[in-house]
Amino acid sequence: MGMRGQWERYTAPKWAQATGPVGTVPRASPHVSMRANKRHRPLARTLGALPQGVDLPRLAERARYVGSPEHKDTPSFAGQPKPRADATICDRSFLDKLPQLNSWLRSAFTRGAVGAPWEGDFPRYVWFKEGNVVYEARLVNSGTGEYKGSALEPDEWPKGIESYYESAN
Numbered sequence: 377m378g379m380r381g382q383w384e385r386y387t388a389p390k391w392a393q394a395t396g397p398v399g400t401v402p403r404a405s406p407h408v409s410m411r412a413n414k415r416h417r418p419l420a421r422t423l424g425a426l427p428q429g430v431d432l433p434r435l436a437e438r439a440r441y442v443g444s445p446e447h448k449d450t451p452s453f454a455g456q457p458k459p460r461a462d463a464t465i466c467d468r469s470f471l472d473k474l475p476q477l478n479s480w481l482r483s484a485f486t487r488g489a490v491g492a493p494w495e496g497d498f499p500r501y502v503w504f505k506e507g508n509v510v511y512e513a514r515l516v517n518s519g520t521g522e523y524k525g526s527a528l529e530p531d532e533w534p535k536g537i538e539s540y541y542e543s544a545n
């Protein structure tokens with residue numbers, strides 16, 4: 377192959393070719409997911425100091441568990457299922473246990489098992505330990521204090537979480 381062959385112009389697939397004005401970014405393929413498959417950095421699961429003036433029992437009264445339809449494969453208190461291809465499906469045994477999940481969330485608040493950052497009045501993370509399982513609740517609506525949650529693997533537990541539950545189990 378001569379020099380010309382080495383320097384031939386690359387032609388992008390039709391879906392990736394720009395169709396707008398000069399300087400615009402080509403649109404993505406309809407076959408490519410825009411969601412990252414894996415998290416590039418681990419979550420900072422750290423039990424944090426409370427901001428000054430925080431009243432955890434009062435926040436516990438306002439917080440509520442709502443779940444996520446993205447992690448369900450059947451209708452539930454979270455609404456009609458809309459599972460993401462990369463999402464773990466929730467244990468179906470929790471589908472009719474909304475009062476218990478709210479109780480766990482509120483118990484975690486009153487114990488102080490919460491973690492930064494804080495978004496509005498609420499911590500982004502709250503952890504509840506039941507037996508040998510730690511559940512992580514993640515804030516999904518900072519205005520209303522709504523959380524979704526999932527079980528963690530033991531190597532994902534926030535350091536020191538056991539001390540918040542020593543007398544309970």
